[in-house]
Amino acid sequence: MMGTASWLFWALLSAVFAALTAIFAKIGIRGVDSDLATLIRTAIISVVLSLFVWLGGKWSNPLQLSGKTWLFLGLSGIATGLSWACYFRALQMGEASKVAPVDKLSLVLVAVFAVIFLGERPAPREWLGIAMVAGGVVVLALKR
Structure with missing residues (x-):
């Protein structure tokens, strides 16, 4: 059960708000310097x-x-x-639908940095998911 104390609950909310961030920002930065925004x-x-x-x-x-x-x-x-x-x-x-997923390459980098700096050891199944995210980023970043 997903209670309010669950890390997954908060992580999913984070994902929703991060998605809204990309959409709202893309609309809001039209005609505005990105650093000022x-x-x-x-x-x-x-x-x-x-x-x-x-x-x-x-x-x-x-x-x-x-x-x-x-x-x-x-x-x-x-x-x-x-x-x-x-x-x-x-x-x-760029397009929000391409920028945001490429930005999520951070998920792959977090896993690698967590192994190097924090001593974390993701399970093989978790590495598979991380590799799939990396593959998705590559597919999105390739020019058609």
């Missing part, structure tokens, strides 16, 4: 997440976090910003 999007995300944290009673002093936490959250933030900037640029230049 990314900045506007980021500002809105900051406001929305601030409300989630504040209204959810989850606020705590970020200065009490460890240096390691700050380092890796900072690196994650930099990677996110670069990813979004590249994504918006790609959306401005």
Whole structure:
């Protein structure tokens, strides 16, 4: 059963919102510089997440976090910003139905990086699924 505590529930919601992100962004960036669009999007995300944290009673002093936490959250933030900037640029230049799936090559890269950096060991069945995603990306990226 898929309860609200299930990682799968939240991952599926993430996929729905990511899909909507591509559609809304493709419409919204018409005639707008992609970097400016990314900045506007980021500002809105900051406001929305601030409300989630504040209204959810989850606020705590970020200065009490460890240096390691700050380092890796900072690196994650930099990677996110670069990813979004590249994504918006790609959306401005290409079709959303092609850009978004190629962007999901990140799934393959996450699996490889998780093995290298986190010591995770996907099962053969999981590698098959990852390989299928990679194959789908190749098919979508090939010119007709």
